[in-house]
Amino acid sequence: MLAQLEVLSTTTGAYVFVVVLGLLWGSFANVCIYRWPPSDEFPDGRSVVAPGSHCFVCKRDICWYDNVPLLAYLWLRGRCRFCETQFSPRYLIVEALTGALFGVAWWFAIALGPMRESFDVTLVRFVVSAAFCFVMVVIAFIDLDHKLILNKITMPSVVVFYAATFLLPERRWSEGLIGIAIGYGLPWLVGEIYFRVTRREGLGLGDSMLLAVIGALLGWKGVVVSLFGGSVLGSVIGITALLVGRARQAPATEPASPPEPEDPTTPEGTDADDDDPGIMRMELPFGPFLAMGALIYLFAEPWIHLYFALFG
Ligand SMILES: [Zn+2]
Numbered sequence: 001m002l003a004q005l006e007v008l009s010t011t012t013g014a015y016v017f018v019v020v021l022g023l024l025w026g027s028f029a030n031v032c033i034y035r036w037p038p039s040d041e042f043p044d045g046r047s048v049v050a051p052g053s054h055c056f057v058c059k060r061d062i063c064w065y066d067n068v069p070l071l072a073y074l075w076l077r078g079r080c081r082f083c084e085t086q087f088s089p090r091y092l093i094v095e096a097l098t099g100a101l102f103g104v105a106w107w108f109a110i111a112l113g114p115m116r117e118s119f120d121v122t123l124v125r126f127v128v129s130a131a132f133c134f135v136m137v138v139i140a141f142i143d144l145d146h147k148l149i150l151n152k153i154t155m156p157s158v159v160v161f162y163a164a165t166f167l168l169p170e171r172r173w174s175e176g177l178i179g180i181a182i183g184y185g186l187p188w189l190v191g192e193i194y195f196r197v198t199r200r201e202g203l204g205l206g207d208s209m210l211l212a213v214i215g216a217l218l219g220w221k222g223v224v225v226s227l228f229g230g231s232v233l234g235s236v237i238g239i240t241a242l243l244v245g246r247a248r249q250a251p252a253t254e255p256a257s258p259p260e261p262e263d264p265t266t267p268e269g270t271d272a273d274d275d276d277p278g279i280m281r282m283e284l285p286f287g288p289f290l291a292m293g294a295l296i297y298l299f300a301e302p303w304i305h306l307y308f309a310l311f312g
């Protein structure tokens with residue numbers, strides 16, 4: 001059975017199967033991203049299983065054939081079949097991204113597998129990598145929407161991914177533990193110093209928990225690469241967003257500010273928020289960048305090891 005699978009593992013069919021699997025998990029990721037965060041109505045978030053998928057405007061159930069990942073969005077042009085509400089293209093992006101990440105996870109597991117391990121370890125490696133990608137996508141998009149990294153995702157993930165390292169031959173038991181400690185401790189330390197110096201909150205506890213998840217699977221090196229890579233990515237994208245925001249803001253404020261000498265008390269508060277400090281205070285969540293850094297390391301690490309094994 002495994003031998004037959006191994007023969008098929010490099011075929012196009014295998015890749016199609018894996019990407020479709022990723023699209024289905026991406027569809028589930030959308031449900032998690034949409035339902036898990038707390039809201040006014042549901043302070044603890046909602047169940048991802050209980051009510052089936054439904055349109056959030058007309059509340060009608062979405063039938064299974066309108067729920068097919070990617071395709072359903074395309075053939076309904078992103079609209080509800082009944083009330084034609086436009087759904088965000090984000091649903092499509094999350095599905096496609098998860099599908100692509102599953103494909104990459106398979107490709108990397110298969111490409112490196114035969115050189116150093118048996119096929120069953122390769123399969124385990126794929127499952128662990130794919131699960132890690134899924135968790136990173138869910139955490140990144142919830143953080144993007146709500147600036148929240150939920151403990152109900154990170155806490156079980158720390159345990160699961162640490163346990164998973166016992167199935168991977170190259171990991172020692174201590175690596176994950178050190179990774180968790182550094183992952184949780186390092187941002188806490190950075191945040192503490194940042195707070196002492198600037199009196200402002202830099203990194204949140206959620207970021208610490210996310211790095212603990214990363215450390216549990218990828219060890220302290222994964223934590224350092226994610227933190228460093230995430231900071232670089234965050235700075236580049238943050239500065240770009242700042243410049244774009246400023247360019248957009250500039251023409252709008254100039255003609256609007258002179259003819260408004262009415263009530264000095266009410267507009268003052270809002271004006272101060274809309275002006276320069278408002279843009280300066282525009283904070284990007286750090287989680288998505290940490291997740292990007294972690295995924296880059298997840299896929300790059302085996303190649304780095306291979307490189308040193310061959311040439312180092
Ligand atoms: Zn509807």
